[in-house]
Amino acid sequence: MIRRTWIARLFTAAVAIVASAGTVDAGLLPVSVTVQPEAGNFRWTYSVVLPSDMKLQAGSYFTIYDFAGYVAGSGSVSATAPDDTFSQYWTVSTTALGPTPDRLNPQDDPNISNLTFTYNGPTLPIGDPQRMTLGNFVATSAYSTTADSFFTATNPRLSNGEIDSNITSTLVPKGGDVPxxxxxxxxxxxxxxxxxxxxxxxxxxxxxxx
The missing domain is CATH 1.20.5 (Single alpha-helices involved in coiled-coils or other helix-helix interfaces)
Incomplete structure (x- = not known):
């Protein structure tokens, strides 16, 4: 089975965002993307982390822009933290534009769907604040070819409750695969x-x- 995972490239991009922000931590970050064939399509899995000094509360969300070839109803969340029951608190939606946190300006093609994962559960982390992998965020596409795109997120800081909005790069499916x-x-x-x-x-x- 063909399986492709991109980690180093996304981690480098995330570090660059943190460095440019001049702080030790940033908001939600996609640290790896995996693509696997699935029933004639391709399953894209994004591993997203919540850094230390950050928290997740109801209404926190992140958007993946221009996810070409999205198969309707295929969005899901698995391997959630702190346990698998927290998958019930995540919802997936698609829009032509946005939603985008205030003062961020990613490139956004209105002809290609965006994916937004929104959290509506108890405030995290529970207990000691530390870096947490929130889960695997999955969507199926008709395409496997990768393209550069954007990832934005908004969530509060643990220390003072101020809303943190961040933008970084990620990989998405690109239309036009030639069989x-x-x-x-x-x-x-x-x-x-x-x-x-x-x-x-x-x-x-x-x-x-x-």
Whole structure:
């Protein structure tokens, strides 16, 4: 099974955002993106973290912009923190534009859907404040080719309750995947065919000698 994961690139982008903000922490961040084939489409999984000195409360959300080829109803959340029951507090919606936190200005194509995951549960973290992986945020697309896009989020700071809004880069599906021509053999088939040709030639030589 084909599985592609991008981690280092997104982590570097996240670090750049934090550095430019001049603070140790930033808001919600996508730290990895995984793409896997699924029933003729492709399942995109975003791992999102809540840094220390940040909290999540009802109404906090993040938006992934220009998610091409979105399969309606495919959005979901799994492996949530602090336990799996917290998946019930997340909802997924699609819009042509936004929603975008105040004073942020990502590029946003009105012809391609945005995905927004909104939290409506108890305030997190519960207990000691520390970096927390919120979960795996999943959506299915008709496409597997990647393109650069934006991720925005808004949530309050743990120390003073002020609202933190942040923007960083992420990867999204890009429309226009070209399927292989009909009848084109799979690579494995080509390898087997290549191995078969010498064997056919050897058999002919043996027949002539006989």
């Amino acid at each position: 292989p021509p009909t009848g084109t053999p799979e690579p494995t088939t080509l390898v087997l065919a290549g191995l078969g040709l010498p064997l056919i030639g050897l058999r002919r030589v043996l027949r002539r000698r006989a």
